[in-house]
């Protein structure tokens with residue numbers, strides 16, 4: 744079985760694939776100080792609940808945008824799984840030309856998302872990932888990674904608002920606002936955040952289309968995609984497991 748690991752700034756998502764099928768998915772907080780042995784405790788317990796032994800993991804692929812964590816995970820793979828993981832980065836075959844000024848600079852998760860999205864549409868596509876940051880990636884109709892945009896993520900924007908304005912509460916739950924005309928503090932913040940982000944997404948996608956002079960397909964993923972998608976006309980599809988799907992595809996391209 745293949746263990747796919749996506750290490751984001753907030754969460755580490757693990758996916759276990761049997762052939763092409765994602766059979767289990769787990770989400771852990773990303774902890775910068777974690778050791779390889781602590782990793783083993785978590786993964787061992789998760790596997791135990793599903794009666795899976797470490798010995799059944801034959802392959803591991805990792806995408807990581809938090810460099811301090813990578814070493815511990817690689818050590819974990821070596822010490823407990825006896826597998827040398829494939830790490831998404833310079834030197835692996837993506838099948839996708841990376842037309843960034845310095846291809847090494849692009850976040851691995853953005854490339855993985857781009858590969859998965861192009862596999863779905865095979866057309867000019869914009870991927871929107873609502874993670875710690877909100878990222879936009881443009882893939883051309885020929886399957887080239889052309890770059891995109893990086894914005895502050897929804898949660899970190901909210902956190903900044905709460906930290907810097909003493910009368911504002913910390914927004915807790917994200918529900919579809921009843922109206923853009925908030926009549927109390929909570930509803931006003933909710934309207935501003937949800938409709939504000941929907942507008943941001945619509946604006947960036949419209950600018951991509953103007954600059955490239957064509958329509959694009961769109962797909963969204965990441966923790967808060969399901970909150971924004973219902974109020975954002977330009978999001979065509981939400982695929983919560985897009986990054987894991989991309990990791991599986993990249994593993995196949997490199998084996």
Ligand SMILES: Nc1ncnc2c1ncn2[C@@H]1O[C@H](COP(=O)(O)OP(=O)(O)O)[C@@H](O)[C@H]1O
Nearest residue numbers: 751752753754755873874875876898965966967
């Ligand atoms: N299932 C969920 N429901 C609601 N919020 C979520 C969920 N998963 C993640 N989030 C929130 O979305 C934000 C981004 O999460 P995530 O996609 O895991 O980011 P990253 O890839 O940067 O680690 C986090 O701040 C998290 O609190």
Ligand SMILES: CC(C)(COP(=O)(O)O)[C@@H](O)C(=O)NCCC(=O)O
Nearest residue numbers: 751752753808848849850874875876
């Ligand atoms: C933009 C990101 C911070 C997004 O990370 P995430 O929100 O998924 O944790 C990450 O992809 C990253 O560190 N990228 C490097 C810079 C770049 O892509 O140009």
Ligand SMILES: [K+]
Nearest residue numbers: 751852872874
């Ligand atoms: K991510």
